[in-house]
Amino acid sequence: MIEITQPAKDAIRSAIAKAGQPVAGLRLLVETGGRAGPSYGMLVERKADPADETLTFGDVTLLIDPETRPHLAGTKVDFVASVAGARFVFEKSFC
Secondary structure, rough: OOOEEEHHHHHHHHHHOOOOOOOOOOEEEOOOOOOOOOOOEEEEOOOOOOOEEEEEEEEEEEEEOOOHHHHOOOEEEEEEEEEEEEEEEEEEEEO
């Protein structure tokens, strides 16, 4: 299961609004491997792939491809802002 915090939902809504065109949702990406563990990312998608899993949190839609889904299980997506800047934070629960 994936958890999305309210600040993350607000930031996703803002990113989709800035796209300036209709979008299918926000794609979650995971690049595995490397010493530091997985790298996470997001991409505004205009069209969903038929194989995508679609998760809806109110008016926020996330798209996840079948290969990425297992790597996101137990992940919480948050958005934090500080003096250093604003960013999405992915926290993986291994319990």
